Amino acid sequence: MAPKALDYDSLNENVKKVQYAVRGELYLRASELQKEGKKIIFTNVGNPHALGQRPLTFPRQPVFNLGKVSFQVVALCQAPFLLDDPNVGLMFPADAIAKAKHYLSLTSGGLGAYSDSRGIPGVRKEVAEFIERRDGYPSDPELIFLTDGASKGVMQILNCVIRGEGDGVLVPVPQYPLYSATISLFGGSLVPYYLEETANWGLDIQDLRQSVVQARSRGITVRAMVIINPGNPTGQCLSEANIREILRFCYQENLVLLGDEVYQQNIYQDQRPFVSSKKVLMEMGLPFSKEVQLVSFHTVSKGYWGECGQRGGYFEMTNIPPKSVDEIYKIASVSLSPNVPAQIFMGLMVNPPKPGDISYEQFIRESKGIIESLRRRARLMTDGFNSCRNVVCNFTEGAMYSFPQIRLPPKAIEAAKKAGKVPDVFYCLRLLEATGISTVPGSGFGQKEGVFHLRTTILPTEEDMPGIMDSFKKFNDEFMEKYEDHRGYSRM
Amino acid sequence: MAPKALDYDSLNENVKKVQYAVRGELYLRASELQKEGKKIIFTNVGNPHALGQRPLTFPRQPVFNLGKVSFQVVALCQAPFLLDDPNVGLMFPADAIAKAKHYLSLTSGGLGAYSDSRGIPGVRKEVAEFIERRDGYPSDPELIFLTDGASKGVMQILNCVIRGEGDGVLVPVPQYPLYSATISLFGGSLVPYYLEETANWGLDIQDLRQSVVQARSRGITVRAMVIINPGNPTGQCLSEANIREILRFCYQENLVLLGDEVYQQNIYQDQRPFVSSKKVLMEMGLPFSKEVQLVSFHTVSKGYWGECGQRGGYFEMTNIPPKSVDEIYKIASVSLSPNVPAQIFMGLMVNPPKPGDISYEQFIRESKGIIESLRRRARLMTDGFNSCRNVVCNFTEGAMYSFPQIRLPPKAIEAAKKAGKVPDVFYCLRLLEATGISTVPGSGFGQKEGVFHLRTTILPTEEDMPGIMDSFKKFNDEFMEKYEDHRGYSRM
Ligand SMILES: Cc1ncc(COP(=O)(O)O)c(C=O)c1O
Ligand SMILES: Cc1ncc(COP(=O)(O)O)c(C=O)c1O
Numbered sequence: 001m002a003p004k005a006l007d008y009d010s011l012n013e014n015v016k017k018v019q020y021a022v023r024g025e026l027y028l029r030a031s032e033l034q035k036e037g038k039k040i041i042f043t044n045v046g047n048p049h050a051l052g053q054r055p056l057t058f059p060r061q062p063v064f065n066l067g068k069v070s071f072q073v074v075a076l077c078q079a080p081f082l083l084d085d086p087n088v089g090l091m092f093p094a095d096a097i098a099k100a101k102h103y104l105s106l107t108s109g110g111l112g113a114y115s116d117s118r119g120i121p122g123v124r125k126e127v128a129e130f131i132e133r134r135d136g137y138p139s140d141p142e143l144i145f146l147t148d149g150a151s152k153g154v155m156q157i158l159n160c161v162i163r164g165e166g167d168g169v170l171v172p173v174p175q176y177p178l179y180s181a182t183i184s185l186f187g188g189s190l191v192p193y194y195l196e197e198t199a200n201w202g203l204d205i206q207d208l209r210q211s212v213v214q215a216r217s218r219g220i221t222v223r224a225m226v227i228i229n230p231g232n233p234t235g236q237c238l239s240e241a242n243i244r245e246i247l248r249f250c251y252q253e254n255l256v257l258l259g260d261e262v263y264q265q266n267i268y269q270d271q272r273p274f275v276s277s278k279k280v281l282m283e284m285g286l287p288f289s290k291e292v293q294l295v296s297f298h299t300v301s302k303g304y305w306g307e308c309g310q311r312g313g314y315f316e317m318t319n320i321p322p323k324s325v326d327e328i329y330k331i332a333s334v335s336l337s338p339n340v341p342a343q344i345f346m347g348l349m350v351n352p353p354k355p356g357d358i359s360y361e362q363f364i365r366e367s368k369g370i371i372e373s374l375r376r377r378a379r380l381m382t383d384g385f386n387s388c389r390n391v392v393c394n395f396t397e398g399a400m401y402s403f404p405q406i407r408l409p410p411k412a413i414e415a416a417k418k419a420g421k422v423p424d425v426f427y428c429l430r431l432l433e434a435t436g437i438s439t440v441p442g443s444g445f446g447q448k449e450g451v452f453h454l455r456t457t458i459l460p461t462e463e464d465m466p467g468i469m470d471s472f473k474k475f476n477d478e479f480m481e482k483y484e485d486h487r488g489y490s491r492m
Numbered sequence: 493m494a495p496k497a498l499d500y501d502s503l504n505e506n507v508k509k510v511q512y513a514v515r516g517e518l519y520l521r522a523s524e525l526q527k528e529g530k531k532i533i534f535t536n537v538g539n540p541h542a543l544g545q546r547p548l549t550f551p552r553q554p555v556f557n558l559g560k561v562s563f564q565v566v567a568l569c570q571a572p573f574l575l576d577d578p579n580v581g582l583m584f585p586a587d588a589i590a591k592a593k594h595y596l597s598l599t600s601g602g603l604g605a606y607s608d609s610r611g612i613p614g615v616r617k618e619v620a621e622f623i624e625r626r627d628g629y630p631s632d633p634e635l636i637f638l639t640d641g642a643s644k645g646v647m648q649i650l651n652c653v654i655r656g657e658g659d660g661v662l663v664p665v666p667q668y669p670l671y672s673a674t675i676s677l678f679g680g681s682l683v684p685y686y687l688e689e690t691a692n693w694g695l696d697i698q699d700l701r702q703s704v705v706q707a708r709s710r711g712i713t714v715r716a717m718v719i720i721n722p723g724n725p726t727g728q729c730l731s732e733a734n735i736r737e738i739l740r741f742c743y744q745e746n747l748v749l750l751g752d753e754v755y756q757q758n759i760y761q762d763q764r765p766f767v768s769s770k771k772v773l774m775e776m777g778l779p780f781s782k783e784v785q786l787v788s789f790h791t792v793s794k795g796y797w798g799e800c801g802q803r804g805g806y807f808e809m810t811n812i813p814p815k816s817v818d819e820i821y822k823i824a825s826v827s828l829s830p831n832v833p834a835q836i837f838m839g840l841m842v843n844p845p846k847p848g849d850i851s852y853e854q855f856i857r858e859s860k861g862i863i864e865s866l867r868r869r870a871r872l873m874t875d876g877f878n879s880c881r882n883v884v885c886n887f888t889e890g891a892m893y894s895f896p897q898i899r900l901p902p903k904a905i906e907a908a909k910k911a912g913k914v915p916d917v918f919y920c921l922r923l924l925e926a927t928g929i930s931t932v933p934g935s936g937f938g939q940k941e942g943v944f945h946l947r948t949t950i951l952p953t954e955e956d957m958p959g960i961m962d963s964f965k966k967f968n969d970e971f972m973e974k975y976e977d978h979r980g981y982s983r984m
Contacts, residue, residue, distance in 0.1 A: 015822075
């Protein structure tokens with residue numbers, strides 16, 4: 001009988017081609033083990049609330065006050081009749097009540113009504129003001145679209161860029177698999193450019209040029225370039241000079257730049273503070289500032305917020321012609337509107353307490369506290385990995401991940417082959433079974449041939465971190481002992 | 493200079509081909525007029541909260557108690573530390589507190605954590621139990637995926653079905669433009685089947701067969717069929733016998749059936765209560781019940797809920813092989829997870845008070861009250877339209893829309909041409925300017941050549957309805973007077 005439309009053999013080939021490892025074999029095995037009662041340390045996704053969680057009978061306390069006020073605001077917006085309750089003042093502070101009224105006044109019908117497909121105009125205005133304060137350059141709310149998380153925004157833009165197999169998108173390798181997956185799904189071609197591990201995951205413009213030349217020789221028109229700054233999984237921060245080079249390169253090669261800046265609050269060193277691509281572009285002046293097409297992405301899922309489950313994000317478009325903006329609007333309309341509660345979270349995130357506000361001091365103290373703790377955890381983790389046999393690891397300058405290289409001995413690689421596994425998957429599965437630590441094998445992000453990594457988040461608490469690193473070291477060093485023939489490694 | 497990737501000329505052609513009228517020219521003009529201070533009655537989208545809204549300083553009261561409890565539950569889930577507040581019992585009833593604890597216990601990390609990409613397992617279980625109660629047949633939570641609204645679910649499934657231009661999807665005409673838009677976006681071919689206005693928007697299997705034959709002669713493989721039951725924009729309810737014929741047809745033609753059942757609670761007559769495609773399929777027995785591939789969609793946006801802004805939905809898969817389910821899971825993973833607050837709304841919707849629960853009586857009374865009011869409004873609107881010159885309208889048996897045919901005189905059609913407008917757009921724009929009533933021209937949904945319609949929702953309040961219909965009649969009858977030459981109409 002003929003295959004049916006949703007039989008595997010007759011599915012859209014682009015769907016089948018998609019690879020998505022972050023929730024792949026390791027994640028599935030970890031879930032199984034958890035079901036069987038094993039304690040699993042999920043360091044595979046940057047999902048802060050799932051990791052910081054207390055036992056379920058003690059629901060999480062917000063980590064700092066701004067968070068608390070924000071949750072109260074969204075709670076009041078969800079159930080606005082609470083505002084009329086005579087007891088509201090007992091449970092909700094005045095500023096939460098005021099903010100809730102503010103956001104309700106921006107919606108048309110509360111959280112239960114579809115918003116404009118680009119998002120609530122008043123929130124988009126708050127985003128534009130945030131960008132202006134951050135960069136010192138004007139931002140137009142009409143060029144800001146709110147989305148159900150940054151992922152959905154990236155997918156919308158790539159859907160517009162990719163016309164077919166002949167269209168290439170430059171993507172850093174290692175990369176966050178959203179990009180490879182989306183490019184497969186829309187039938188385009190991924191054009192990799194390698195980040196240089198020995199140069200602290202830096203990006204070399206010569207290599208970039210080389211990648212474009214090679215793609216062209218395969219008949220591919222490179223149309224877009226992705227940068228992830230700070231990087232996932234690699235954790236590096238781009239310098240202003242580097243971003244300038246990239247933008248100049250995009251100008252020369254006629255590429256639209258997709259700037260994934262979801263980790264802009266997550267910075268753990270002082271040499272390279274976050275600078276947005278938009279700001280660098282504006283500072284470059286003409287012709288660049290009027291010519292280079294740029295789309296920048298942000299989210300409520302990361303930073304001090306970590307509100308992953310809300311699914312809130314935005315993108316800002318620079319130098320995109322109005323007719324194209326209209327097309328992007330039309331495509332957003334097909335699924336009606338992004339979810340409204342997360343739009344309010346976005347408003348709260350981009351418009352936090354200001355100097356002079358009652359909660360400003362506390363907000364600064366607490367948000368600083370979180371970032372400083374993450375900075376200490378980044379250090380603990382990097383040092384922990386570097387103390388392990390056959391493991392080398394760059395410092396996590398930003399984002400939420402550590403991406404150590406695991407130099408697997410040839411015998412381990414053979415053992416993996418025998419087990420029918422990619423070598424890093426083999427290693428990570430062993431790690432999971434032995435310690436409960438759930439990581440993502442480097443092959444899920446792309447890596448140079450014959451080089452192996454794993455990715456963990458730096459999110460376990462400071463108290464848990466030493467125990468986790470000890471248990472990792474114990475596993476790793478035993479693993480290496482077992483497979484090492486004391487002659488050679490997989491090459492660096 | 494070469495066009496840049498996001499210049500209009502170089503966008504993905506499939507993006508440009510998408511047509512999406514629900515928020516098209518009429519909507520844009522209505523928004524402009526509103527900005528200029530004109531009072532606009534937005535009957536263009538089924539967005540109940542936006543229409544029932546009170547002035548913003550009096551935030552909406554939930555229409556009934558179940559709603560109130562639900563909003564309280566979601567509010568508590570958003571700010572779970574409220575559960576520890578000694579005053580919580582003053583503002584939140586015991587059942588809301590219990591439900592909030594229940595849903596928090598189902599999440600891993602509260603509303604701020606990504607869930608599994610298919611949605612929270614515990615909520616999917618509640619959905620499966622709902623389907624079992626509704627249909628009397630088993631339902632498997634592993635085959636239920638939660639989504640950010642039904643729209644996103646439909647898009648995911650069509651993305652898997654459509655491999656290219658040669659793949660056709662049978663879509664009713666008139667249709668909800670999500671389908672035409674998504675098929676364009678993914679580069680497939682829409683194969684229309686016409687609903688018969690004179691037969692109360694019924695569906696004729698002979699015509700359906702004809703459509704497939706015609707598509708084949710154009711080299712198209714028809715792979716899927718969409719039914720919308722109850723219908724949007726047409727408002728008809730399918731009989732069980734009709735659904736059985738459709739399923740048999742899908743079996744013969746090897747089509748996957750996409751059953752859009754988002755309006756299953758919105759029924760305004762007793763002859764044809766809602767019956768799900770799943771139930772009919774199960775009742776047909778072998779070979780059908782094991783062979784026909786079916787995906788059914790539901791949402792929190794419609795029914796008594798109307799929680800459009802939350803973006804919550806689900807789909808259930810029947811007879812889809814496990815390997816394909818895995819592929820659909822993988823695609824869902826690319827955007828990490830559906831938003832978590834709306835998953836909780838879905839849980840509350842499918843698991844409302846049961847006989848014996850404290851609030852059961854009130855729930856039944858109030859939800860009935862809403863549907864009865866909508867039924868009266870459907871009647872008022874149909875009768876109102878049928879009392880107008882050159883307007884004929886089928887009764888709204890279900891869903892939220894009225895879809896009157898407007899028989900435009902030849903002179904009106906000429907005037908439209910002169911103005912460079914499609915005739916029904918011309919009529920609807922005039923209506924908007926004259927009365928503030930914002931509708932969607934029938935051409936946005938597809939209609940037979942030379943026949944014109946408009947779509948309104950039946951959502952204006954019962955108090956407002958007579959005024960709206962009077963103002964419509966006044967406009968329409970004057971319009972007809974002006975353009976009629978008392979000799980001929982546009983044909984029925
Ligand atoms: C680099 C990067 N971009 C985008 C995202 C997507 O975030 P969201 O869709 O939750 O906004 C993530 C999430 O981990 C990420 O790491
Ligand atoms: C027939 C039909 N299907 C699907 C939808 C999408 O609903 P949502 O994405 O809000 O769940 C709608 C919305 O109006 C509709 O009318």
